[in-house]
Amino acid sequence: MIQDLKNNYGHLFEDALLDEISQIGLLKDVPEGHKLIETGQYIKSMPLLISGAIKIMRDDNDGDELLLYFLESGDTCAMTLTCCLGNTKSEIRAVAELDTKLIMVPIEKMEEWTGKYKSWRNFVLESYHNRLMEMLETIDSIAFLKMDERLLKYLGDKSNITKDQVIYSTHQEIAYELHTSRVVISRLLKKLENQGKIKLNRNNIKIISL
Numbered sequence: 001m002i003q004d005l006k007n008n009y010g011h012l013f014e015d016a017l018l019d020e021i022s023q024i025g026l027l028k029d030v031p032e033g034h035k036l037i038e039t040g041q042y043i044k045s046m047p048l049l050i051s052g053a054i055k056i057m058r059d060d061n062d063g064d065e066l067l068l069y070f071l072e073s074g075d076t077c078a079m080t081l082t083c084c085l086g087n088t089k090s091e092i093r094a095v096a097e098l099d100t101k102l103i104m105v106p107i108e109k110m111e112e113w114t115g116k117y118k119s120w121r122n123f124v125l126e127s128y129h130n131r132l133m134e135m136l137e138t139i140d141s142i143a144f145l146k147m148d149e150r151l152l153k154y155l156g157d158k159s160n161i162t163k164d165q166v167i168y169s170t171h172q173e174i175a176y177e178l179h180t181s182r183v184v185i186s187r188l189l190k191k192l193e194n195q196g197k198i199k200l201n202r203n204n205i206k207i208i209s210l
Helices: 002-009 015-024 078-086 108-116 118-144 147-162 171-178 182-194
Strands: 026-030 035-037 045-051 053-059 065-072 093-096 100-106 198-200 205-207
Touching: 002 015, 002 045, 002 100, 015 100, 015 108, 045 053, 045 065, 045 078, 053 100, 065 118, 065 147, 065 171, 078 118, 100 108, 108 118, 118 147, 147 171, 147 182, 147 205, 171 182, 182 198
Parallel strands: none
Antiparallel strands: 026 100, 035 093, 045 100, 053 065, 053 093, 198 205
16 A cells, blocks of 8 residues: 555655555545445545546436546545535535545544644645636536537546546436436537547447547
């Protein structure tokens, strides 16, 4: 575990903090599609990502989902931090986008480390800032971008996260994450295919040129 920590967080944390995390953290391997956090549950630990990716979703009152942002190696989730510190129920759902390795840190250590380690305090503040910027970007895309532009951005983001030009998502899954209907997504994907930007296959979408 200590080597994984040094590879991903060694440039951020002091050696003493890395040692503490390795002693009390729980290393977990999470398969693609697994729900790490469900809306409405209390959170007892926070994740530090070693590898893979996690998507953070938000539900509306009708049970529809909206993709807020992705987490990658070296990240943690600001929404999780907020719930941990306030001992409140989660307002988000976290799902592994890829097979993911992470270290779960007990919440009782978070406040202690904030006062004890400057690097941890800076990490928490920067995490809040980064996740806020990503959520503002999501809000901007909903408010100011047309659905075809949002879809293009979504496909580009997914490709960057997975490091793959092939997107293994159904039209319905994309519709859920963009908070629209499958019919709209299917129509726009066909339009992108006709423009030569993607190739629609039976079980995936191949990006040609975005």
